Amino acid sequence: xxxxxxxxxxxxxxxxxxxxxxxxxxxxxxxxxxxxxxxxxxxxxxxxxxxxxxxxxxxxxxxxxxxxxxxxxxxxxxxxxxxxxxxxxxxxxxxxxxxxxxxxxxxxxxxxxxxxxxxxxxxxxxxxxxxxxxxxxxxxxxxxxxxxxxxxxxxxxxxxxxxxxxxxxxxxxxxxxxxxxxxxxxxxxxxxxxxxx
Amino acid sequence: xxxxxxxxxxxxxxxxxxxxxxxxxxxxxxxxxxxxxxxxxxxxxxxxxxxxxxxxxxxxxxxxxxxxxxxxxxxxxxxxxxxxxxxxxxxxxxxxxxxxxxxxxxxxxxxxxxxxxxxxxxxxxxxxxxxxxxxxxxxxxxxxxxxxxxxxxxxxxxxxxxxxxxxxxxxxxxxxxxxxxxxxxxxxxxxxxxxxx
Numbered sequence: 242x243x244x245x246x247x248x249x250x251x252x253x254x255x256x257x258x259x260x261x262x263x264x265x266x267x268x269x270x271x272x273x274x275x276x277x278x279x280x281x282x283x284x285x286x287x288x289x290x291x292x293x294x295x296x297x298x299x300x301x302x303x304x305x306x307x308x309x310x311x312x313x314x315x316x317x318x319x320x321x322x323x324x325x326x327x328x329x330x331x332x333x334x335x336x337x338x339x340x341x342x343x344x345x346x347x348x349x350x351x352x353x354x355x356x357x358x359x360x361x362x363x364x365x366x367x368x369x370x371x372x373x374x375x376x377x378x379x380x381x382x383x384x385x386x387x388x389x390x391x392x393x394x395x396x397x398x399x400x401x402x403x404x405x406x407x408x409x410x411x412x413x414x415x416x417x418x419x420x421x422x423x424x425x426x427x428x429x430x431x432x433x434x435x436x437x438x
Numbered sequence: 439x440x441x442x443x444x445x446x447x448x449x450x451x452x453x454x455x456x457x458x459x460x461x462x463x464x465x466x467x468x469x470x471x472x473x474x475x476x477x478x479x480x481x482x483x484x485x486x487x488x489x490x491x492x493x494x495x496x497x498x499x500x501x502x503x504x505x506x507x508x509x510x511x512x513x514x515x516x517x518x519x520x521x522x523x524x525x526x527x528x529x530x531x532x533x534x535x536x537x538x539x540x541x542x543x544x545x546x547x548x549x550x551x552x553x554x555x556x557x558x559x560x561x562x563x564x565x566x567x568x569x570x571x572x573x574x575x576x577x578x579x580x581x582x583x584x585x586x587x588x589x590x591x592x593x594x595x596x597x598x599x600x601x602x603x604x605x606x607x608x609x610x611x612x613x614x615x616x617x618x619x620x621x622x623x624x625x626x627x628x629x630x631x632x633x634x635x
Contacts, residue, residue: 266616270572275566356523375467375600380590391604393518393577393590403572405624407588409606409613416606419463 261414263308269394269406271301274354276327279303281311284334301408302401306331308410309382309388312340316381319345321376322353322395327387329357333364344368345427347377357396369431377427389417445462459609460505460585468499473524476500480507481531497604499598503528505607506579509537514580514621516542518573519550519592520523526554530561541565542624544574554593566628573625578617586614 277291308387309316309331317334323329336342344361348370351358362368371377381391381400393398411417474488506528507512513532520526533539540570541558545567548555559565560562578588590607591597608614 264612268616268620371602373600375596375602377603378590378597378603379490381604391590391606392588393575399572400575403570405568405572406573406575407578407617407620409588415461416463420604421466423465423604 259345263388263410264413265304265308265410267304267408267410269301269302269391269401269408270403271303271401272298273402274298274300274303276303276306279306279310280327280330280334281406283331283351302327304410305390305394305408308384308388310335311388312384314385315341315343315383316385317343317345317428318378319377319381319424319427320396321347321378321380322350322397323357323361324353324355324397325401326357326398327401328396329360332357332366333360336361336364338365342366343424343428345377345379345424345431346370348372349376367426369433371431372436379423379427381424383417383424386421387414387417388412389420391420396438448603461610462501462505462607464498464501464589464605464607466498466591466598466605467600468497468598469495470599471481471495471497471500473500473503474508476503477516477524477527477531480528492620499524501607502529502587502591502605505581505585507532508585509581511582512538512540512580513582514540514618514625515593516574516576516578516621516624517593518544518575518577519547519594520554520558521594523554523595524630525593526557529554529558529563533558533561533563539563540621540625542574542576542621542628545569545582546573566625566630568628569633571577576620580614580618580621584611584614585609586617588617622631 273293273295275293275295275297278297312335332342344366346358351370358368380394383389390408390410394406394408400406470492472488472490472492472494475494485607508530529539541563542554548567577591580586587605587607591603591605597603
């Protein structure tokens, strides 16, 4: 009878436990702000205050970072150019935390000055790239296989600070599923075993 | 009584008239295909068969074109680079049909070889651009103020035929509204009256 009552209570509380799926639009450029606290908080209990004069505020970059840092199991990143040190730190931090991180990028842009790809590989993160003349021009990420982050934004400081850009964040199977399938398709196709050079 | 019966009938039929909101994901590259018939059909009753050997098929490009050509009242385009002759024809066609077309683009890329921007202006379409060092890097369009088309795809032949790209199509106020507001904000900010050169 106690077990039945417990099950009934769990059932009754279910709608409250289920939070509303994320549906968010972020526009860039993001105003200059300090996101050190956000990264430090995600890194662990030791926190030192950042001495920089930039305001700590809710902005497009901090929101994007929070969404990425919410990963608990996996992060699949598929971006044309990845040179933002802040996003690089966030991704390495997740990897260090045990999140399974996979990165796909474009071969022609992965070695440009300031690219984060080398740092990601040094940290032990798996990175794969195309070997085609066409660009791997996607700019999306999938958090825990259920949150899609996609838009016009390359993961560069210029894009974040200077460009007009948009990012959609959605927890919606109808959109997440095809992007997950696209990621897996590309991940397999770009398997180093298939490289021809 | 007749009017009341009519109203009642309209009310009863309403759920059938209301179609499901569009929610679509398109991945590129799009396979080589002939989209002449699609453009000709949209242009008017006179149709001549295209002699090219390319297959006519349902593909990412034909789907994107169909969504754009569905515009009845307005088309707001906000794209970094616009050089695809096919998308250019579709946009001019809509303008010729009386659809209010507005185009926002990036000043540093609007004059590159193959740009469609000059042809759009020649056709009488209003085009505005940024005057900043940062890029106007958006790649979205809004059809009739209610369908959002957005993703990584620039409106270029290379992007359509060679790149890995994605486009989301959604009729969803929660996403369309912020993009409409972003468009209006940029449209006003890029008013030629504000140009400083």
